[in-house]
Amino acid sequence: MRFQEAKPDGRAVVYAHIQADPLVIRVASLLAGASTSQRVLARAAMNGESTDPAVWRAMFPTLFGERAAAKGTPERDRSEAILAASLEVADRGEQTRSQFRGAIVEALAEQLLAVRTTPVRRERRILFDGRPAEIHPYDVTVERDGAAEAWDCKWGARGIKADVIHQLDDARSGAVSEGGKLLVGLVVFDARRSCEVRLVRERGPVAIDGIKLIALEGLDRLAGRRPA
């Protein structure tokens, strides 16, 4: 088993600019240190129609109301920063925001994984002897001898599709057939409950026990932390 840089096609060249956008980096950094409620706020605001922050402050009383941390505290400041950045993404228009959201989840996964392990890479193929390379690269990989990982990142549970599951399962079984080990999984910025129903419907003949699912509520597990 070996990792290889993916050859960029036209789409990848355009997408690379989005991945490098300062807004993507800023949102991912804010979310890396966020609580679950703050991450739900980000998902809602980036999925929503309203770009008026007052709407979202009303919708999240535990972050902005009388049950929230006091104004001026780091926690409250982070909630405000997440809201502002999320609305900047939402304001970019449907096509662009969709690409931004995907890039944010990848960057977030990369940052969280880097807390726990190294080296963490993006957009990499995994090659096995005697097998053709998969068409799509993996979003995030950990290329550590004896403890390699491959993650596909999705903004929503709807992104969990049969082909994604099969590719991950193929990689896992490819590693096993070479006497190695590869942890494979999905990082989904969506509710675990939604991801689970999607995964069960889309898995087909794949035994999903071998595929790790990290949903919005459990993102800190990527960093080796208990969920905040």
Next chain:
Amino acid sequence: MSSTVADLVARTLAAFDVLAVTAEPVSDELQYVTDLSTVWGARLRAVAAARGAEGSPAGADAAIDALEAETARVTDPHRAIDWLSTMPQVALAAFGEAA
């Protein structure tokens, strides 16, 4: 008179049903929409069963007002499917519940 948790759950479920209808034109995702309705409906009804008679937590009435209004703005069926997975989590957070 302030609302109870049961009142707010009922309003959340009604808004959820409106979203599910908005999502219907995406025929490929009908099963997924049905699955979401099943699991999130059960989760929300469990909150009503456990805490229904409680008065609504501070800010929760305004949160559900805002959630209903935001839900009503969603007219695109694909956006509705995304929102179907998100809005129950927002409501649960307002109730002080885990997802």
